[in-house]
Amino acid sequence: MAQVEATTERVIAADAEAVFDALADYSGTRPKLLSEHFSEYEVREGGDGAGTLVHWKLQATSKRVRDCLLEVSEPTDGELVEKDRNSSMVTTWRVTPAGEGKSRVVVTSVWNGAGGIGGFFERTFAPKGLGRIYDTLLANLAAHTEK
DSSP: OOEEEEEEEEEESSOHHHHHHHHHBTTTTHHHHOOTTEEEEEEEEOOBSTTOEEEEEEEOSSSOEEEEEEEEEOSSTTEEEEEETTSSOEEEEEEEEOSTTOEEEEEEEEEEOOOHHHHHHHHHHHHHHHHHHHHHHHHHHHHHHOO
């Protein structure tokens, strides 16, 4: 099993604190940012940053659906980490200042990929597909926070 990684980023014309607060608001803002790839979204504990437990199904392809139950932590300022209880996937959101009134958001997901030929295809195609899903979420985040 090889580790698979998907990373994407975006500079948003909004203060880093406002962008982070929007991302960390799992009970209010976050569901509004999700694309059609997400379903059955439900906050089960908390709802704002660290201590949140959130569930969703992520449909990466027509055949691949991940049932995610995520524990949220904030190990450092400007960082949200979502650890999936149902798999090895860990997603890290980092929000940092990027100049006057701007912020950079970097999202990285890592997980243990399959072996064999299936693992080859997963390592080849999954990062691009997940990157596109996150690009949509980041575009929605920008539209929400750049008002």
